[in-house]
Amino acid sequence: MEELIITQWDGVALALAGAAIAVGLGGIGSSIGVSLAGQAGAGVTTEQPEKFGKVLVLEALPGTQGIYGFLVGFLILLNTGIIKGAMLDLSMAQGWQLLFACLPCGLACLFSGIYQGKVSAAGMNMIAKDASQMGKAIVLSAMVETYAVLGFLISALLIFFIDLT
Amino acid sequence: MALAKTQKIQLIGLSSKKEKLFETIQKAGILEIKEVTEDLVSEKELNKTIHKLQKAELDFANLEFAIKLLSPYGKKRSFIQGPIELDEKEIEERAKVFDFQTIIDECLKIEDTEVKAKNEIANANSELDIYNILRNLKINLENLSGSKNANIIVGSIPTEDLEATKKELTKLSDLVDVQVINKEEKVSQIYVIFSPELEKDVRATLSEHKFSEVELPEGTGSLDDYCKKLNTVIKDSEKIIKKAEGELKELSENIENLQIVHDYTLWEKEKLEEMKKAGSTEYSFVIKGWIPIANMKMLEEDLNKVSKELLIEKIEPDEGETPPVIIRNSSFMSPFETVTKIYGLPQSSEMDPTPYLSAFFILFFALCLTDAGYGLVMFVATALALKFLKLPTGTKKLVKLLMYGGVATFIVGALFGGWFSLTTDQIPDFLKFTNDAGETAFIMQKFNSLTEPLTILKMALALGYIQILLGTFMKLFHGIKHLDKKEAILDTGTWAFMLSAIAFTILAASKVIPIELQVVGTWWVILAAAILVTTQGRNQKSIPGKIMFGILSLYGLIGYLSDVLSYSRLLALGLATAIIGLAVNIIAVLMYDLIPYVGWIFMLVVLIGGHLFNLVINTLGSFIHSGRLQFVEFFGQFMEGGGRDFKPLNKKTKYTFINNS
Numbered sequence: 001m002e003e004l005i006i007t008q009w010d011g012v013a014l015a016l017a018g019a020a021i022a023v024g025l026g027g028i029g030s031s032i033g034v035s036l037a038g039q040a041g042a043g044v045t046t047e048q049p050e051k052f053g054k055v056l057v058l059e060a061l062p063g064t065q066g067i068y069g070f071l072v073g074f075l076i077l078l079n080t081g082i083i084k085g086a087m088l089d090l091s092m093a094q095g096w097q098l099l100f101a102c103l104p105c106g107l108a109c110l111f112s113g114i115y116q117g118k119v120s121a122a123g124m125n126m127i128a129k130d131a132s133q134m135g136k137a138i139v140l141s142a143m144v145e146t147y148a149v150l151g152f153l154i155s156a157l158l159i160f161f162i163d164l165t
Numbered sequence: 166m167a168l169a170k171t172q173k174i175q176l177i178g179l180s181s182k183k184e185k186l187f188e189t190i191q192k193a194g195i196l197e198i199k200e201v202t203e204d205l206v207s208e209k210e211l212n213k214t215i216h217k218l219q220k221a222e223l224d225f226a227n228l229e230f231a232i233k234l235l236s237p238y239g240k241k242r243s244f245i246q247g248p249i250e251l252d253e254k255e256i257e258e259r260a261k262v263f264d265f266q267t268i269i270d271e272c273l274k275i276e277d278t279e280v281k282a283k284n285e286i287a288n289a290n291s292e293l294d295i296y297n298i299l300r301n302l303k304i305n306l307e308n309l310s311g312s313k314n315a316n317i318i319v320g321s322i323p324t325e326d327l328e329a330t331k332k333e334l335t336k337l338s339d340l341v342d343v344q345v346i347n348k349e350e351k352v353s354q355i356y357v358i359f360s361p362e363l364e365k366d367v368r369a370t371l372s373e374h375k376f377s378e379v380e381l382p383e384g385t386g387s388l389d390d391y392c393k394k395l396n397t398v399i400k401d402s403e404k405i406i407k408k409a410e411g412e413l414k415e416l417s418e419n420i421e422n423l424q425i426v427h428d429y430t431l432w433e434k435e436k437l438e439e440m441k442k443a444g445s446t447e448y449s450f451v452i453k454g455w456i457p458i459a460n461m462k463m464l465e466e467d468l469n470k471v472s473k474e475l476l477i478e479k480i481e482p483d484e485g486e487t488p489p490v491i492i493r494n495s496s497f498m499s500p501f502e503t504v505t506k507i508y509g510l511p512q513s514s515e516m517d518p519t520p521y522l523s524a525f526f527i528l529f530f531a532l533c534l535t536d537a538g539y540g541l542v543m544f545v546a547t548a549l550a551l552k553f554l555k556l557p558t559g560t561k562k563l564v565k566l567l568m569y570g571g572v573a574t575f576i577v578g579a580l581f582g583g584w585f586s587l588t589t590d591q592i593p594d595f596l597k598f599t600n601d602a603g604e605t606a607f608i609m610q611k612f613n614s615l616t617e618p619l620t621i622l623k624m625a626l627a628l629g630y631i632q633i634l635l636g637t638f639m640k641l642f643h644g645i646k647h648l649d650k651k652e653a654i655l656d657t658g659t660w661a662f663m664l665s666a667i668a669f670t671i672l673a674a675s676k677v678i679p680i681e682l683q684v685v686g687t688w689w690v691i692l693a694a695a696i697l698v699t700t701q702g703r704n705q706k707s708i709p710g711k712i713m714f715g716i717l718s719l720y721g722l723i724g725y726l727s728d729v730l731s732y733s734r735l736l737a738l739g740l741a742t743a744i745i746g747l748a749v750n751i752i753a754v755l756m757y758d759l760i761p762y763v764g765w766i767f768m769l770v771v772l773i774g775g776h777l778f779n780l781v782i783n784t785l786g787s788f789i790h791s792g793r794l795q796f797v798e799f800f801g802q803f804m805e806g807g808g809r810d811f812k813p814l815n816k817k818t819k820y821t822f823i824n825n826s
Contacts, residue, residue: 057785058480060782060785061789064782064786065189067741067745067782068741070748071740071744071745071748072746074744074747075744078289078747078751082750104542128339133551135506135507135508135792136507136508136509138507138789139507139508139789139793139796140794142789142790142793143793143797145790146731147791149734149737149738149790150733150734150737152737152741153733153736153737153740156737156740156744157618157619157622160618
């Protein structure tokens, strides 16, 4: 009986570890990315304060990875019933499944956030020279985000379809 | 509805009417003037223009300076007021009457005084930084340079070395005296009086103990008095700056007039720059340029009103010269030009993608948001902005595009049952119904992205396939109509045939059309593949090369596959909006439950702030990703882009808004 209880808790703990990884890695990726873009943006804003609005948009782009990570974490909390206070009994296997389901989003967001930040920072130079190139700078930066979107998509689908009953 | 046809023209007129004619051209704003390369320069004419241009450039630079200097003091026009609105005549009249030179001169003078005063303050402050600490020095400045019998050195030394230095120095001779001016924990200030012949030894001892000498100012009286004087200088300079600021504030009342003159001078400057491009002889001048064919008659009539002695004729473009690209769409369609222009214009030989991308762009945008509530908010906000704010043309198009986006999002959101991410148990009964599958759903709801994401994924990929198919067929038809027919059919037609075959097979397999047709589809695909293999290697010389390249061309399928898979982002972004909204709602309810009495306030704050955040961040994301699907996946099928923008001589404004009602 005692053993059974421990096993049940392990499943939930693994699921929570998954949520923590998704939110944490996504957050790290975005923090680094946004800060890279923000530093470059501060330079532009010093010289041309009127471009602050455009700089802010470009800085915000690598911020979505953190959101994707958060969403995957939130889906775990929602689907395991933690938020509603009615936690499901998860087996060890289910716990591992949920943990692995979180990895595509977490890892993809970590790297995509950092590298999107670099492209955004480079885009700041484009804005500094010619504000009308804003759209192109955004598209270049958004190309990097694709892989975070795909990672999030797979994580979300996995969490939806893993049988938790 | 597409690219406007342009024509290169040549215009010959009388020099005496040159400026008037240019004014008319600028007013019409439809002629892009090119440099006349032939050697047709009358020095006299050119110099006259250059002289005027220099004056305009100087005025323009001065005006920009004055506006920049005065704008922190002037009253800002509020967002709702919008820019200054005038018609062209009024701008011209006010610019001619207003004496801006006096104001510029005054601005220059005031700025000069201000800069001088600021420098004084900075200098005084840096001196004070050094001397403040030495204020206890009792010796007057005039005595510091020393006399026949005694030299003086003032400076600082680490406090830990102080005693040792003192001892060593006094050991040198009786004729050395060390006094401490100021003693602190780390560094102390001292002065040393000594007989001149001992200077070398004294300095050697001091430098051993990391002594650094301080140069004191020349003057009379004590250092303390000197510092007091510096303080007075600072106070006086501050007064001068304050006065200057007051004067600037007074001058800033003229800022609107300056802005009007600024815009007027900009017109003058640009007009003169274009006039420099004309070729001229003593009595006549010639210009060349591009004009949309549709506007030619209009310009001719306008110009004839100014001067009858005028010749306009069509000419061939120079070798290697590409015509400028103008895209023209109906006023309903023109907001989508914003999307096209982010990518850049198509080449003059390509077609305008704007009408084709419009439906897809707005549908994808809506699919990324899928919340009817957000759509409604966006529609109302943008509609109000269009009605009450005076927006420049570019911004207006963007806002209008977002308004379309709001409508589309409302419809798609309603189909997906997205209403601020509420769940069915949170709304009153009359707004929901039980669908065929036995689930409760929102009124009008047809899909549920949270319970059946696979259906949405299939839909997204299908939409992607349709768009890519459309792109391929567009390239095919454009090629047949305007370019080499044979090449178009062999290069693009074969792929269009293949993609249609695959679409047919998938439709049959998924029973949209009778499944018996699947056999037809399979044979169709095989036929298409065979055609590809036989045609795609046709440019190779050897037979094995032809076969190799033919087979390798099938690899192109991977490219189409990855293009189609890219559309799966529609599902991901739609989910992201829905789940963030859900998180906001759950956190808001938690606030209400957890915090006694005032929980509802926190709930409201979380709800409004959270949904606003979600709306803004996802609108940005939807716009970018929907745009990306057009640029990379759709445009990639049929256009290269990189067309040259049409830049006619016209009247640009920075501060004013021309309203020729």
